[in-house]
Amino acid sequence: MDFFFLPSWVVVVLVVAVLTIIYLHYSWDNRRKFGLPGPTPLPLLGHMVDLMKNGLCDFDLNVTKTYGNTVALSSGMFFNFLGDIMITDPEMLKEVMVKQASVFTDRNTDPDIEISPVDKSVFAVRGEQWKQMRSTLTPTFSSGKLRHMEAMILKCANTLIENLKKKAKAGESFDNKIWGWFTMDVICTTAFGVEVDSLNNPNHPFVKNAEKANNISLADPVVFLMFFAPRLVKKLSPILRHVPGFRGVLGSFQFFGETTKALLDVRKQAQEGHYNDFLQLMLTAHTMSTSDLGDDEKEVAKWKKKALTTDEIAGNGIIFFIAGFGTANDTLGFTTYLLATHPEIQQRLIQEIDDVLQGAEPTYDTVSKLGYLEQVLNESMRLYPVGIRVDRVANQDTTVNGLFIPKGTAVAIPIYAIHMDPEKYPDPEKFDPERFTPEEKAKRNPYWYMPFGVGPRNCIGMRLALLEMKIIIVKVLQNFTLKTCAETQVPLVLSKSNPMKPEKPIILKVEERFV
Numbered sequence: 400m401d402f403f404f405l406p407s408w409v410v411v412v413l414v415v416a417v418l419t420i421i422y423l424h425y426s427w428d429n430r431r432k433f434g435l436p437g438p439t440p441l442p443l444l445g446h447m448v449d450l451m452k453n454g455l456c457d458f459d460l461n462v463t464k465t466y467g468n469t470v471a472l473s474s475g476m477f478f479n480f481l482g483d484i485m486i487t488d489p490e491m492l493k494e495v496m497v498k499q500a501s502v503f504t505d506r507n508t509d510p511d512i513e514i515s516p517v518d519k520s521v522f523a524v525r526g527e528q529w530k531q532m533r534s535t536l537t538p539t540f541s542s543g544k545l546r547h548m549e550a551m552i553l554k555c556a557n558t559l560i561e562n563l564k565k566k567a568k569a570g571e572s573f574d575n576k577i578w579g580w581f582t583m584d585v586i587c588t589t590a591f592g593v594e595v596d597s598l599n600n601p602n603h604p605f606v607k608n609a610e611k612a613n614n615i616s617l618a619d620p621v622v623f624l625m626f627f628a629p630r631l632v633k634k635l636s637p638i639l640r641h642v643p644g645f646r647g648v649l650g651s652f653q654f655f656g657e658t659t660k661a662l663l664d665v666r667k668q669a670q671e672g673h674y675n676d677f678l679q680l681m682l683t684a685h686t687m688s689t690s691d692l693g694d695d696e697k698e699v700a701k702w703k704k705k706a707l708t709t710d711e712i713a714g715n716g717i718i719f720f721i722a723g724f725g726t727a728n729d730t731l732g733f734t735t736y737l738l739a740t741h742p743e744i745q746q747r748l749i750q751e752i753d754d755v756l757q758g759a760e761p762t763y764d765t766v767s768k769l770g771y772l773e774q775v776l777n778e779s780m781r782l783y784p785v786g787i788r789v790d791r792v793a794n795q796d797t798t799v800n801g802l803f804i805p806k807g808t809a810v811a812i813p814i815y816a817i818h819m820d821p822e823k824y825p826d827p828e829k830f831d832p833e834r835f836t837p838e839e840k841a842k843r844n845p846y847w848y849m850p851f852g853v854g855p856r857n858c859i860g861m862r863l864a865l866l867e868m869k870i871i872i873v874k875v876l877q878n879f880t881l882k883t884c885a886e887t888q889v890p891l892v893l894s895k896s897n898p899m900k901p902e903k904p905i906i907l908k909v910e911e912r913f914v
């Protein structure tokens with residue numbers, strides 16, 4: 400019997416398809432699974448349309464505003480892409496990120512689908528393997544090791560200052576790309592011992608490949624495929640990286656993998672103390688003293704250690720690049736914009752720098768004495784936390800503040816939405832370093848501020864990032880005043896498609912302080 404004009408088998412297929420979608424729609428709805436409020440997912444697509452329309456930042460902000468501090472999210476056919484639940488309640492954050500850190504050790508990334516050698520990096524590995532690697536790497540970021548890197552950072556800073564001087568003399572404006580040249584130079588020398596001067600050598604293979612590794616856009620066929628068929632890309636990557644159009648990200652990973660291995664061969668023969676970069680430190684990391692670590696780091700450094708393999712060193716070298724230079728680049732862009740648009744705050748900062756340093760070169764020890772600089776930088780990272788959000792996955796069934804969380808649940812922590820909550824930070828859009836005076840800081844719940852994440856899986860490069868950013872800000876303000884110009888977009892608008900990036904380049908000018 401035909402149903403209207405359709406043959407009956409088509410009707411059967413259609414009915415089965417519709418019933419399957421309805422079934423999946425209900426079984427994938429995490430609101431029912433967790434008994435929590437949350438936005439209504441679309442069949443199959445979850446919240447993807449909302450996410451595309453509003454961008455990740457506004458999506459998180461809207462969800463926490465509308466549904467409160469413990470929310471269910473459903474990503475439909477994208478599994479737990481957005482996380483299964485999103486939490487902003489400080490007690491829950493404390494449980495997940497610190498107290499039950501041994502349950503919530505892993506990120507919501509799957510090393511099985513990450514391209515070699517990034518799959519062997521501290522960012523990607525899971526469970527016991529991560530604990531060993533993190534414990535092994537922790538002493539390489541100690542204050543003692545960073546003091547040895549101070550001179551390398553200053554050298555990179557001086558290159559930038561020379562360039563800014565030319566800009567100032569010519570009265571030219573510049574965009575936020577210049578901070579990327581600096582942070583790129585810093586990572587090249589501190590991680591690999593390679594001096595590139597990326598400003599004057601834009602075609603240096605390190606620069607080209609780092610740009611490619613950092614250029615994750617859905618317009619790139621590899622990135623697109625990695626998103627929808629990650630296992631396939633991983634299997635085919637040895638072939639794909641030779642195919643035009645696929646060379647971008649894959650080729651750059653291969654470049655850094657091979658370069659690291661070549662550099663390591665040289666290092667193994669080098670004399671003790673000849674190199675002070677992370678590549679060298681990683682070779683002997685498992686034997687390092689942990690005496691100059693902070694208390695939290697000492698706890699981590701007590702875990703079992705093991706010597707890193709060449710692949711692991713290569714993977715970490717790349718991850719330091721990917722996690723390190725773009726983040727600091729963007730943060731410096733935002734911070735200099737805020738200083739240029741708030742001249743009174745900039746003047747107060749210049750005054751502090753002049754008073755404390757008296758014209759001397761900044762060092763690890765002297766920049767840590769600049770309290771107002773720390774307030775300014777922290778407030779800038781409150782407004783523009785380039786990490787945006789982090790996540791943790793439960794490796795066993797557990798209960799957090801009475802909520803049952805089964806093994807495999809991905810918990811999202813929306814850093815930006817927490818930082819922009821008017822109940823935590825009144826008038827959250829306003830740039831106000833006074834929020835970070837010692838008194839104000841003491842009044843606030845510590846889980847309300849986490850630009851570098853929190854707990855044992857936080858940002859391992861935090862001290863390096865703060866050091867390089869403080870050094871360059873101090874050097875810039877010792878010599879120049881940052882100014883807006885006709886091309887500066889005020890107020891700054893964030894991009895919807897590219898989360899936590901300005902929609903337009905941030906264009907500024909500098910004026911020399913002493914002419």
Ligand code: HEM
Nearest residue numbers: 522719722723726727786789851852853856857858860864
């Ligand atoms: C302004 C600069 C930076 C910001 C805002 C930033 C932010 C973050 C955030 C939010 C996380 C996730 C933390 C969590 O899950 O709790 C992270 C992880 C990480 N960051 Fe950074 N980061 C910065 C600079 C750097 C630098 C310079 C390095 C490199 C040397 C670095 C290396 C890493 C690594 C390796 C991880 C993964 C740690 C692990 O999984 O054990 N970051 N970062």
Ligand SMILES: *[C@@H]1O[C@H](CO)[C@@H](O)[C@H](O)[C@H]1NC(C)=O
Nearest residue numbers: 438439453457458461462465
């Ligand atoms: C906020 O979320 C609601 C419910 O999911 C949605 O209908 C609305 O379009 C969102 N609005 C904005 C501005 O993000």
Ligand SMILES: *[C@@H]1O[C@H](CO)[C@@H](O)[C@H](O)[C@H]1NC(C)=O
Nearest residue numbers: 575576579580583728729900
């Ligand atoms: C630094 O950030 C700006 C703005 O997001 C971007 O245009 C530039 O390419 C970045 N620099 C590098 C070296 O990636």
Ligand SMILES: *[C@@H]1O[C@H](CO)[C@@H](O)[C@H](O)[C@H]1NC(C)=O
Nearest residue numbers: 610611614616618619620647
């Ligand atoms: C970044 O990727 C886009 C899309 O694949 C491409 O058009 C652009 O040239 C790339 N930029 C760099 C610096 O590799």
Ligand SMILES: *[C@@H]1O[C@H](CO)[C@@H](O)[C@H](O)[C@H]1NC(C)=O
Nearest residue numbers: 560561564757758759877878
């Ligand atoms: C920058 O400022 C420092 C400290 O005031 C000074 O010693 C140095 O000569 C200045 N550099 C330039 C290029 O003006």
Ligand SMILES: *[C@@H]1O[C@H](CO)[C@@H](O)[C@H](O)[C@H]1NC(C)=O
Nearest residue numbers: 773774777835836840850851
């Ligand atoms: C500034 O932020 C860093 C990193 O999150 C933190 O360790 C420090 O205590 C903060 N300082 C103030 C004054 O809030």
